Amino acid sequence: MKNPEKRIIDFIHKHHVLTLASCVENNPWCANCFYVYLEEENCFVFTSDDSTKHVQDVNTNPRVAGSVVLETNVVGKIRGIQFRGLMEIPKSELAEKAKKAYLKRFPFAVLMKTSLWIVHVDYIKMTDNRLGFGKKIIWEAKED
Helix, strand or coil: CCCCCHHHHHHHHCCCEEEEEEEECCEEEEEEEECEEECCCCEEEEEECCCCHHHHHHHHCCEEEEEEECCCCCHHHCEEEEEEEEEECCCHHHHHHHHHHHHHHCHHHHHCCCEEEEEEEEEEEEEEHHHCCCCEEEEECCCC
């Protein structure tokens, strides 16, 4: 599977908060999470408490959506991504790599009693008004 283009990856690496959306029984929910992005695995890594609504939702429906945005009042500088993917607790080798990367970026997290989660991304839409008003770049996972 080919990873997103460099412009998308660079944007993701420059930020650190994502908004995650889950939904069960037509009851949507959003949560904001600090994240780190693992480029090789094309996944977001974040922590969350097992009692949160979004984690409870994922136990029923692991498909999630989210966004990462640049806050600006200047229309010509608006940039952001929207994504979809599968949220789960990372397994084996990925769990150790994810934990190491997350703690490197957010060392304070070592004190937290939360679970590590990942979203395996399978679709990204990036808006980048610097390329033209409303310019979109679409990436979707395709099997090789």
